[in-house]
Amino acid sequence: MRLNKGVFALAAAGALLLAGCSGSTEGGAAGSEGHPASNINPKEASELKDGGTLRMAIAADVEQWNRAHLNGNTGDVGDLIDPVLPQNFTVTDAGVFTPNPTFLESAEAADKDGKTVVTLKLNPKAIWNDGTPITVADYVATWKATNGSNPEFVVPSTDGFDQIESIEQGANEFEVVATFAAAYPDWQAPFSQVQHRDAVANPQVFNEAQISEPNLNWHTGAFVITKIDKGAKTVEYGRNPKWWGEPAKLDSMVIKVVPGEGQGNAFANKELDVAQAIDSSQYELLKGRADADLRGALSPQWRHFTFNSKAGLLQDVELRRAIVKGINRAAIAESDLAGLPVKPETLMLNNHFFMPGQEGYQDNAGEYAFNQEKAKAELEELGWKPGADGIREKDGKRLTIKYAMMTGVFTSENEGKLLQAQMKEIGVEIELVPIDPATFSTTLSSGAFEIIAFTWIGTPFPMNNINQIYGNGGSNYAQIDDPEIIEKANIISTTLDKAERIKLTNEVDQKIWDNVHTLPIYNRVLFVGVPKDLANYGSFGISSNTPEVRGYVADAK
Numbered sequence: 001m002r003l004n005k006g007v008f009a010l011a012a013a014g015a016l017l018l019a020g021c022s023g024s025t026e027g028g029a030a031g032s033e034g035h036p037a038s039n040i041n042p043k044e045a046s047e048l049k050d051g052g053t054l055r056m057a058i059a060a061d062v063e064q065w066n067r068a069h070l071n072g073n074t075g076d077v078g079d080l081i082d083p084v085l086p087q088n089f090t091v092t093d094a095g096v097f098t099p100n101p102t103f104l105e106s107a108e109a110a111d112k113d114g115k116t117v118v119t120l121k122l123n124p125k126a127i128w129n130d131g132t133p134i135t136v137a138d139y140v141a142t143w144k145a146t147n148g149s150n151p152e153f154v155v156p157s158t159d160g161f162d163q164i165e166s167i168e169q170g171a172n173e174f175e176v177v178a179t180f181a182a183a184y185p186d187w188q189a190p191f192s193q194v195q196h197r198d199a200v201a202n203p204q205v206f207n208e209a210q211i212s213e214p215n216l217n218w219h220t221g222a223f224v225i226t227k228i229d230k231g232a233k234t235v236e237y238g239r240n241p242k243w244w245g246e247p248a249k250l251d252s253m254v255i256k257v258v259p260g261e262g263q264g265n266a267f268a269n270k271e272l273d274v275a276q277a278i279d280s281s282q283y284e285l286l287k288g289r290a291d292a293d294l295r296g297a298l299s300p301q302w303r304h305f306t307f308n309s310k311a312g313l314l315q316d317v318e319l320r321r322a323i324v325k326g327i328n329r330a331a332i333a334e335s336d337l338a339g340l341p342v343k344p345e346t347l348m349l350n351n352h353f354f355m356p357g358q359e360g361y362q363d364n365a366g367e368y369a370f371n372q373e374k375a376k377a378e379l380e381e382l383g384w385k386p387g388a389d390g391i392r393e394k395d396g397k398r399l400t401i402k403y404a405m406m407t408g409v410f411t412s413e414n415e416g417k418l419l420q421a422q423m424k425e426i427g428v429e430i431e432l433v434p435i436d437p438a439t440f441s442t443t444l445s446s447g448a449f450e451i452i453a454f455t456w457i458g459t460p461f462p463m464n465n466i467n468q469i470y471g472n473g474g475s476n477y478a479q480i481d482d483p484e485i486i487e488k489a490n491i492i493s494t495t496l497d498k499a500e501r502i503k504l505t506n507e508v509d510q511k512i513w514d515n516v517h518t519l520p521i522y523n524r525v526l527f528v529g530v531p532k533d534l535a536n537y538g539s540f541g542i543s544s545n546t547p548e549v550r551g552y553v554a555d556a557k
Helices: 074-085 136-146 203-208 262-268 280-287 317-324 328-336 372-381 411-427 436-444 468-471 483-493 498-515
Strands: 006-008 015-018 054-059 089-091 097-099 106-112 113-122 164-169 174-179 223-229 235-240 252-255 275-277 292-307 390-393 400-406 430-437 449-457 518-531
Touching: 006 430, 054 074, 074 223, 074 235, 097 106, 136 164, 174 400, 262 275, 262 280, 280 292, 292 411, 317 372, 328 411, 328 518, 390 483, 400 411, 400 436, 411 430, 411 449, 411 483, 430 436, 436 449, 468 483, 468 498, 483 498
Parallel strands: 015 449, 054 252, 400 430, 400 449
Antiparallel strands: 006 015, 006 449, 089 097, 106 113, 113 174, 164 174, 223 235, 235 252, 275 518, 292 449, 292 518
């Protein structure tokens, strides 16, 4: 996906890719307790040996292999497909963008009569796997599919693309000239990736052609998918013979479906080379492997609850406002993070866009902070009275709310049980409804939940694509339509004054709190276990994860 997308990552206990509603552009944050902005054991290519295999995992089978589709907007799909899609920019952990010369010779933006005009000079050597050159035709087709002009293309967000009024050929087919309707400060975001023109030719192809398996002709890059074994649930990659850039250091990569905490055991048994530790049991398991290096860094991932405003009793915003005051987020963070080398209190999140310590961050939780007595009082005012068993009732109905709990996912299960216990204290019954992690994206997109917890994965664009999740975008799973948010988000996306953008973004954030759309819990420090001799891989923060530079140190002992 383009870098401004927000994503959810199942490997990270239910996570989605955000459209730039999170992340850090400054690298690191206050309260980071010394955790770096990235931790990947960086090495030059000359320090690495040629060859070797990297074995990784995702948490569940994917339903949609189209990275640009709403249901392909997951961390698992990203892990599978990003290595075989164009990566137009490299990004440092401080959020500095540089054109990736294997795809872009240059990328420049200029102001012309108040409009941002972007000129991309494409590498003429860059080709898709079917041999077709990557040209302006691919950019035009991608723009038309994702700008919202045809709603039959099921995309997570149209933000960015819907601000472009034209994409035209420049000096030749390898020069892309895109004109935005107004100023657009985050112009790199919609151009971080591009799709093969045939993959986005029409809605039917876009929505259906890559269900259950990908079209390899529409890929490119240093690696190519060589085998998909549905029985073994593995995807194998080899060096791409059509690659025009510097050869990949690894011979091959393998990604296997390993649900939940099974990844820790597989890593400990040396069946995997990479595993994430998001809880103490996994951390200790990974640490116990003799050659393991646990690489921890701040990440753009953040845990939260999403409330479905169209489901059951949650359709009442006053009820949502009351019950969130009964949620002890600090206790949930402490439980989730217990045993990890972090201080949960420094990672608490009271903003939907900026991470603690990042420029622009301010605590907007205000009256929605934990206050059990206030929660009880407001429920009383709404007419919800305690029944014989303590659960509140009104007009013959019990105050029961369903929580969609991903089975085998520690954070989802833990947060559900804690929510259940905390809500019982204020007279709210939480029914835990188990769901298969493999159905996570469709559970969200179909609205088949009342409350659900997962991880948003942010990007280097904290003020971009606000509408994807909180406005009229495809990832507004809370289904709250707030015209004021949409209006301000459109202003933010076209405002060059950074201070004004930050001010408006925090105003939008306050509206999100008032709507009880999403309740942030904490920003995650991500720990990734790898062999000590693996280089250019680990916990990336917001920096680039470039597959061709992954490899093993040549003189490793």
